[in-house]
Amino acid sequence: MNKITNLTKESTLFKVFLFCLSFLFFQFNSYSQDGKKLFKANCAACHSVGANKVVGPGLQGVTEKRSAEWLHSWIKNSGEMIASGDGDAVAIFEEYGKVIMPPQPVDDAQIDAILEYINNPNDGETAAGPTPPGGGDLTTAAPEDNSTMIYVFGAAILLLVILIFTLNRTGLFLRETIAKNEGEEYKGPTTLWESLREVMRNNKGIVAAVVIVLFFGGLLDLMDGAFEIGVHQGYKPEQPIKFSHKIHAGDDKIDCNYCHSSARHSKTSGIPSLNVCMNCHKHIDGSSGKTFMYNGKQYSMTEEIQKIYDHLDYDRETQTYGDNPTPVQWVKIHNLPDHVFFSHAQHVTAGKQKCQTCHGPVEEMDVVAQDAPLTMKWCIECHNATAVATEGNGYYDEMHARMTPEFKEQVMEDGVITVKEIGGWECAKCHY
Structure with missing residues (x-):
């Protein structure tokens, strides 16, 4: 029998091990649509998920009142629906002061996620979290629970490590035995670490790919965490007097x-x-x-x-x-x-x-x-997204009087003047 010189089986197992290892050290963020976050970012300024009116109507039960197709069209471009003469669209436009809801930059999947959140706003509502500076409790929307997936991968990796170690020791024993039986000097690896080094040398591409995944995955995770610094959404401290x-x-x-x-x-x-x-x-x-x-x-x-x-x-x-x-x-x-x-x-x-x-x-x-x-x-x-409340608002009279006809025509092209169009995005408005 020829001397065994390759580690094909061990190499395959090692590739699987490295792939799973990348999941252990880098928890991939879920890029599936998060209805609550999308609602907060795009809708919460004007709507509530309950029945109460904010700027626009409360959205409780909206999926029962309107079809999904109608809601998708309305959210993407309400002005177009009003212009087309859609009865429901025109009625809403008239009821809410003839203010057009600005088109929302969301796709169909994101709209479905938002509607799902509106239907079930309290799913996984609260979970205990850290205490920010100032004391009190921090109650936030519970993130998606990935602990089960982590445990599964952890258990799988542990089993793989045990399997690799067992097969490695068995392989080393067989290779040494074969070498002795053939009267040859065994020059292969004698320890698990030497075996791993040999496999890594023979699979440099796989090792490099895992290192890149770990590095950039960790970097993305770090950046994602950095964006949460100083964000205390859900902060609900206890007050010295129970004021309701x-x-x-x-x-x-x-x-x-x-x-x-x-x-x-x-x-x-x-x-x-x-x-x-x-x-x-x-x-x-x-x-x-x-x-x-x-x-x-x-x-x-x-x-x-x-x-x-x-x-x-x-x-x-x-x-x-x-x-x-x-x-x-x-x-x-x-x-x-x-x-x-x-x-x-x-x-x-x-x-x-x-x-x-x-x-x-x-x-x-x-x-x-x-x-x-x-x-x-x-x-x-x-x-x-917010339309400027111009009607009966003396604050803006002088501003409108100073608008050039060209600029007025430009900002009124869609029938709505937004805060952005009158300087609401200028850095110095909030930072000076």
Whole structure:
């Protein structure tokens, strides 16, 4: 019998091992359509997945009201459908102030993913995550669970390693035995490491391919992680007083600007001082003993309202204030980088934007969470899609008067003036 000089079987196993190894060290990101992310990026500025109106209608049950074909056409180019005289399209256009929804840069697969998310917005809703600076809980949409796949690959790789080791030892023993039986000196590898080195020398192309996959895969994973730095979407901290926006803004229909009055005139919306709370809670003192839901638990209204009195050093019985008030240490939820300028007044007063555009359906939240990612991408996409509220808005009268006829014709070509078209993408608008 001729001396065995090749490692064909071991080489094949090694190729499989290297291929699987690339999966172990690099978790491929799922590039399948993520309906929630697509909705947040393209739709959330104007729509909710519930029944409540934001800028446009709430989308709850929209797939039952309209056919998939109609929805695809509407999302891709609503203006074209209106121009064609489609009855439903024209009716929606008339109902929502004759504002055309800008064409959305999404394909059919992405639209299907968005519609699937609208139909099932709560699938895998929350999962515990890290705590960002400032304390509190970070509750985010649960990412796709890839742990099962990782365990399967890990188990497969472990079995392959055991199999390779066993076959290698068997092969080495047989090769040495054959060499001795033929009276020849055995000069081949004697250890697993030497065998692996031999296989790697004989399969340089495979090894190079795996190294390239690992390097660029790791680089992409690193870049993907870098884009998440400072993004705290879903951040939902516990507050020192269990203040329920669902009760105040939802059930009691209190205007957001009543408490956050500086949003209409200032860069910041402001944290309401407790004297604003006392406008109501001097009379609504919680003596009824009612309870309310907050973050899935029942709390006493009496105890939470008493916290306001304690911080103000207010005696409910005598209705007098003491000399030792203490501040409430509210936990800030929405944090923008220091190099970003954002004005609430510009958006609320000049832009006529609703609070829900950026903050989501606050009137449905007991514990307020950061609804939008508040990234640069999210902002510029909103500026690209949002039509300027010009009708009855004196802020823009002078700007329109100064427009040259050519420029006015250009921006009004599609019947809509977007924020982008009047400078909403200029760097200095937010960074100066």
